[in-house]
Structure formats: C-alpha cells, structure tokens
Amino acid sequence: MHGSISGAEFKKQLRGGTTKLGLFLNSHSPTVAEQLAHSGYDWLLVDTQHGPMGHESLSAMLAGVANGGATSIVRVAGYTDRGEIGANERGQRSVTLTYMSGARPGIYRFVGGRLASMERVAEPPQPKKPQKSTNTAKKTAPRQ
Numbered sequence: 001m002h003g004s005i006s007g008a009e010f011k012k013q014l015r016g017g018t019t020k021l022g023l024f025l026n027s028h029s030p031t032v033a034e035q036l037a038h039s040g041y042d043w044l045l046v047d048t049q050h051g052p053m054g055h056e057s058l059s060a061m062l063a064g065v066a067n068g069g070a071t072s073i074v075r076v077a078g079y080t081d082r083g084e085i086g087a088n089e090r091g092q093r094s095v096t097l098t099y100m101s102g103a104r105p106g107i108y109r110f111v112g113g114r115l116a117s118m119e120r121v122a123e124p125p126q127p128k129k130p131q132k133s134t135n136t137a138k139k140t141a142p143r144q
Helices: 009-013 032-036 057-069
Strands: 023-024 043-047 071-075 082-087 093-099 106-112 112-119
Touching: 009 071, 009 082, 023 082, 032 043, 032 057, 057 082, 057 093, 057 106, 057 112
Parallel strands: 023 043, 043 071
Antiparallel strands: 082 093, 093 106, 106 112
8 A cells, every 4th residue: 555645746746757557436336446545556536427426425435545545536427617626724635516507516525535515506597488478369350
C-alpha cells in the first residue's frame, strides 16, 4: 500500500512522466473499491455515468478508495451545471458538484473522498403548456 497524495501532486507526477496504473469501476460496491485500492493501484475512477451507483454508494466508494491509499477520480453522471475542485484549510481535496436539473438536483460537496454535505435545490420551473382556446364567439348559420 502507498500513501495517499493530493490531486495537485498526482498531476505533477503525471506531468513529470511517472507511470500511474488504475482502473475504471462500474460496480457500485464500496467493498470492491476498497479492495482494489489496497491492491496497489495508483488511481481508481468511479464511473457514475455508466455504473449503477447513487450518491450514497458513491460516498462509501470514495471513502474505501481513500482508505486503500489510491487517488479517486469520479466520472459524473450527466451534465453538471458547475464543478469546483480545490482543497480545504487542512489540505484535503474538496469537490463541489452542482446539478440544477435531473433526478436529484442539488449541491453535493465531497471532502477527502467522502460526501460531506448535500443541499437540495428547487428544480427550474417547467415551461407552461399551451392552453386550449376557448372560443366564445357564437356560431352563425350559413347563408342560403
């Protein structure tokens, strides 16, 4: 097992030519994610775009990857309206994803590979459906 490194250090090593070995995970199992992280992989990409995991299992999977010492990467499902990646005051990686529409609109904050908070947002208003016209004019009999 190797020590966990920051995202910035990981990128620096890649730019420096260091080979990194990893896998794409399509399973929704936190146990599988942690076992693979303990197997010596440098990175594990959790593929929420093509995998069956929800936000709860994603959080557990990221925790498992972090416990195993690998760097976690997430391919998000669908389009995010906004994504922010950074570090908090302790130097832990933080990711904020904002979804304004879809099945679960909200703001999802991950810190150190774990879901830290989730705020629901109101979905944008749906476009109004056209209403049937109510023709109140009286019909006249045709002229003969």
